[in-house]
Each structure stands twice: as structure tokens, then as C-alpha cells.
Amino acid sequence: MQTIGGQKMLFSELTNSRLWKMSGRLKDAGPELFTLKDRHNHHYILSPTYEEVASDLLSLNPPISYKHFPLKVYQISSKFRDEMKPRYGLMRGREFLMKDMYSFDIDETSAKDTYNEICTSYDKIFDRIGIDYVKVLGDSGSIGGNLSHEYQFKAPIGEDCIITCNKCNFSANSEVCHEKKCPNCGEQENVLVQTGIEVGHTFLLGDKYSKPLKAFYLGKNAKPQVLQMGSYGLGLSRILAACVELLSTETDIAWPDVLAPYNVAVIPPKAGSKEEQVTKDVPENLYKLLEDSIPQLKDNVLLDDRLSLTIGRRYLDAKRTGYRYIVVINEKSSGEKPTFEMNDTKETDRLYLSQEELIEYVKQNTKF
Numbered sequence: 001m002q003t004i005g006g007q008k009m010l011f012s013e014l015t016n017s018r019l020w021k022m023s024g025r026l027k028d029a030g031p032e033l034f035t036l037k038d039r040h041n042h043h044y045i046l047s048p049t050y051e052e053v054a055s056d057l058l059s060l061n062p063p064i065s066y067k068h069f070p071l072k073v074y075q076i077s078s079k080f081r082d083e084m085k086p087r088y089g090l091m092r093g094r095e096f097l098m099k100d101m102y103s104f105d106i107d108e109t110s111a112k113d114t115y116n117e118i119c120t121s122y123d124k125i126f127d128r129i130g131i132d133y134v135k136v137l138g139d140s141g142s143i144g145g146n147l148s149h150e151y152q153f154k155a156p157i158g159e160d161c162i163i164t165c166n167k168c169n170f171s172a173n174s175e176v177c178h179e180k181k182c183p184n185c186g187e188q189e190n191v192l193v194q195t196g197i198e199v200g201h202t203f204l205l206g207d208k209y210s211k212p213l214k215a216f217y218l219g220k221n222a223k224p225q226v227l228q229m230g231s232y233g234l235g236l237s238r239i240l241a242a243c244v245e246l247l248s249t250e251t252d253i254a255w256p257d258v259l260a261p262y263n264v265a266v267i268p269p270k271a272g273s274k275e276e277q278v279t280k281d282v283p284e285n286l287y288k289l290l291e292d293s294i295p296q297l298k299d300n301v302l303l304d305d306r307l308s309l310t311i312g313r314r315y316l317d318a319k320r321t322g323y324r325y326i327v328v329i330n331e332k333s334s335g336e337k338p339t340f341e342m343n344d345t346k347e348t349d350r351l352y353l354s355q356e357e358l359i360e361y362v363k364q365n366t367k368f
Helices: 017-023 051-059 108-129 235-248 274-279 282-293 311-319 356-365
Strands: 014-015 034-037 044-046 071-080 095-105 135-137 147-154 160-165 171-173 191-206 217-218 224-226 228-235 264-267 301-303 326-329 341-345 349-354
Touching: 014 017, 017 044, 017 108, 044 135, 051 095, 051 228, 095 108, 095 235, 108 135, 108 147, 108 191, 108 228, 135 191, 147 235, 191 235, 191 326, 224 228, 224 349, 228 235, 264 282, 264 311, 282 301, 282 356, 341 356, 349 356
Parallel strands: 135 171, 264 301, 264 326
Antiparallel strands: 014 044, 034 044, 071 095, 095 228, 135 147, 147 191, 160 171, 160 191, 191 228, 217 224, 326 341, 341 349
């Protein structure tokens, strides 16, 4: 987000309901909106989204010159939605973690350019994660606007129905096109219907929020003019839950390399064993070498120092937790030509590698 000019900030989780009244969204919000009153009988909302708040932020200051746009602000924070049937753990809960961004531009053309730029950034994020996804035309729903796209992980347990035309590659949520016919090219036979998990959503909002909340800029004619707005969300907790759902087995968690809590787990011998006596500083030295040799492994190597447990127990814990590489230290890991037992849980390989070979293997096979 910062690479494309985003400025990080943090809005209050409590939003005065007055702002939602100004946008007209309060009356249409429905029972999924958490509301409360303070001791002064003022009404507040536990925010599920922040279009009103971002627009209000612009209105609280004198109009900013057109020269300073586009403006992009984003945050990572908890959001709240009173789901009727919370389910699937983090997939659909009443509290969830989200990255949301709000953009402001001086006209529709530049707003569309910003929208495409942020969508391209989202494309790169999901490409790095590596889960099979599709970007589809989405329903704007209660947020509104004149253009919307959803990022969907293809999944059997997904709650959204996705329609994809194999002729022209057009994709949309079934809420947008209700028939099994491509609205883009008219194809009927070569249309695929599948389910997906929504993990991201983008909206081109126009002046739906900026106009009623008086988010203006100072134009070339030195007069206040209404800003064009965009809204963009990534469901961070849902992305994690969806990755685990799609990659894991009944017994073991699995992660994309870029999201794994640790990429490498180093397991030293049990305390008091013969292996411990001959390996001494080998585990910690390997830990430091991995972090120094591969910059992406900084803070991504775990040294399991629960030395009262057997190697087998700690290996099983590491495998169940989803660490990609599990390196077991034994008597062969010391001496003039030490070798290390490398277990690649993604490839189900067990290899015996020298120190240099181990580092090269991780470099070549990890999608950081």
C-alpha cells in the first residue's frame, strides 16, 4: 500500500451514527450493524467500514488544492458485523481483521486510474500468496458506487457463486449476472459455474459519500469541488482462514510460504542425549546463518528449544503447525563435513544436505 503512495493511519472503531445518517446509509444498514449509546445518549456504530469517516476527515479541513491529489489513506484494524450465523471460524465472524483503503481524486478519469492502480496492487498481493483466485465483477451492495470487483479464492465450501466465460474470460458474481449466459460476449455453452470465498473487494464510489459529507478540494478556479472516491478492502483474517482451509490436510496445517508463521523450524537434540553433547552450538549457529544468508528469513526461523521433549514430538508439532522446512540436528550435524536432515513438508521430501546445500535449497524452493 505504501509503494503506491498509501498513507497509513488508524480510525476510531467507534463511529458517530450522525455520519451514517448524512450518507443515507444508516436506514439501509439492517440488523448486521452493531449500534450502541454512550452515557449522554449519543448513538455510535461499531464500524464495519469507514467510507463516511474518511470523507468526514477531508471535510474537517479547508479544501486541499487539486495539486495534492490523488490521496490514498489506509489502515489495518478490527471491523464488526453482527452476523446472523457466524461460522467456519475466522471465515465469517462478528469481529474480523481487515486492511481497508480509501482514495480521493479530482475527477472520474483520475479516480478510475487510481482504482486500476490499486487493483493491480491487489493482483500482485494475491499472486504472491499463490492460491488459485479469480477477480470477478461484483455487486456493490450497501456500499454502493458504479463499479465493483471481488477477489475470490476458488473453494468447494465457498458461499459465493462465480460465473466464468471460458470464451472471453469474463467473470462475475452470480448476483451481478443471474443467468448462465455471458453478459460480455453472449456465450451460453462455454460458461463455468463454481463457488468461491471472497477475500477482497474494491469499489469505485464516485461522489456517493464525498458529496453529502462535504469532502471537497480546491479546483483550478479556486472554488471548492466535490471529490471522487474509491474504497478497497482485504479481509486479512479471512485470507488466513481460507488458505488453511484450502491447503491443509486433516492432520496438518499448511501455509503459503509468504504467510507461514515461520518458514524454517530447527529442532536440536533432546537435553542429556549423546547428540546434544556432540552438536553443542550447532543449532544456534545454523539459526543465525539462515537469517544472515537469506534476508527473507529474518524473524522467520524458529529454534525449538523445548529440549525436555523428544525430537519426534517436536517434529510432529512443527509438521502439524505448518512450518515448511523442518531441520533436525543430530550427530551428523557436527564435525568437518556436517550434514543436516532437511524435511520439506510441502514436497514430502527428506534430504540430507550440507550447510551450503541447505541454504541453497531454501533459496531456490521458497516463494517469498
